[in-house]
Amino acid sequence: MAMKKEERALLYQFPEEQIAAVQNxxxxxxxxxxxxxxxxxxxxxxxxxxxxxxxxxxxxxxEHFSFSHRLLLLEHIQGKRLTKVLEALQDAGVPRISYKSAITPYNTLWTLRYLCEHMAKEHAASAERADREGNE
Incomplete structure (x- = not known):
């Protein structure tokens, strides 16, 4: 029987008052x-x-890096389990987290800065797409 991989999460740039709720x-x-x-x-x-x-x-x-978004990284949490985690955060009163990502063997090689920049680009691109589709 395969051992269940440890589920882990990393929080970055969360305000102090949200950290306790997330920790619980x-x-x-x-x-x-x-x-x-x-x-x-x-x-x-x-x-x-x-x-x-x-x-x-x-x-x-x-050098300075400024990233003004809250970031949640999740390891070995997906599917129904991910839905459960996100619902539990919502129920605990944690505002919706737009920057979240699964940790993959590929992105463990990235710096956190690169991941943040990569996600910011993706968010900008999908916002632009949504604008275009809304204006057609």
Whole structure:
């Protein structure tokens, strides 16, 4: 019998007052939660998850990255389970999270910054599509 993979979630840029509600939901559902620090954007997703072989980013430059959205990353949570998690967050009064992504073997190689930028581009493109379709 295959062992069930540990469900984990990463929170980024959540306001303090929402973190407690999210923590309660994930604790109730048995999902391990990591709240990422503001400067986590420099790191690869794999490093943030503590996956073997990922090292801390060396460059500690003074470059600045600003991402004003809340981001939820989910590992091994999909389908009905994902629906249940999102409904539980909604029931707990957590505002809808537009930036959420599944953690994949592919995006663990990305820095958090790259993932944020990638998602921002996708959001802009789908908003543009919705505008176009609405104006036809």
């Amino acid at each position: 939901v994930f604790r109730t559902l048995g999902i391990r939660l990591l709240v990422l620090p503001a400067d986590a954007w420099r790191e690869k997703i794999g490093f943030l998850l503590g996956i073997k072989g990922y090292k801390k980013a060396l460059r500690q430059t003074d």
